[in-house]
């Protein structure tokens with residue numbers, strides 16, 4: 001079973017999302033939860049942002065968590081000095097590798113860019129740090145240049161590289177093809193990390209595709225928060241890797257919901273009730289056909305048991321409910337009803353749901369049942 005390693009960047013790229021800002025206490029709590037969840041590595045900030053950020057990073061490092069930590073840095077000696085002062089040993093040095101960004105943003109030729117990255121990596125190594133090389137905008141870079149960049153840095157002792165789909169320029173097929181091509185032309189001990197953005201809603205798909213093609217590390221954020229439309233969601237990558245690809249990632253699945261709730265609360269964001277894996281409604285069913293199937297045999301409408309996440313299927317009553325759902329909800333409360341009663345209650349359920357555009361609270365169903373029983377009683381004895 002292929003193992004996938006997670007390098008979570010909630011505390012760096014996640015916090016880069018518009019309007020998101022974590023306090024130090026929140027950063028410490030998120031870091032602890034990520035570590036408890038079994039995440040292998042976390043990117044915890046950008047030291048060049050200033051003293052406060054450096055102190056936050058140092059405070060996380062002082063927790064002494066088993067999870068590896070990493071800082072994000074530009075390919076500049078000054079940034080690396082600041083990174084070193086935080087006490088975090090893993091130093092990620094980044095530079096754009098596409099001509100569009102190299103020329104447009106930094107005014108550099110590809111050769112100048114490569115030289116700048118090389119010098120930064122060497123500087124980090126000389127400072128006794130473990131260096132990861134970040135290849136920003138990899139998806140729009142020339143493949144020959146990417147291969148040359150990885151091989152050049154590898155000769156200096158760098159084995160970890162980040163392939164960044166910075167502006168969401170790949171679909172899953174291209175990601176697999178490019179990752180495969182790159183890995184086929186560099187030494188076998190290169191550990192590639194894929195970092196994908198979600199502008200087309202494909203961040204998770206692209207990440208999984210890159211991993212299946214040979215990358216080892218998945219860069220993710222909790223609940224997918226991040227720059228613009230965000231990053232690959234950690235919980236989606238972990239679950240899909242396990243249940244669709246048959247892989248492993250050593251993450252404690254039963255902690256994912258708690259982690260997502262904490263991160264979302266701290267970020268002041270919400271992801272919508274129907275969000276995959278961690279949404280409130282992810283395992284809620286209303287449709288009569290689905291509820292009927294699930295009551296008879298759970299596998300009819302599930303690819304994985306929500307119990308893996310410490311969650312459970314939940315049935316609600318609404319416009320699409322069937323009489324089986326009504327009967328089931330009451331049975332759960334120890335109330336047995338006839339088919340006729342179920343049919344009459346179902347009518348009320350549908351009327352109420354249509355009028356209110358919502359679900360029928362269970363107490364209301366019980367009240368209707370009591371009214372129904374009173375009516376029958378009156379008819380018989382009245």
Ligand SMILES: [Zn+2]
Pocket residue numbers: 013166195197227
């Ligand atoms: Zn990013």
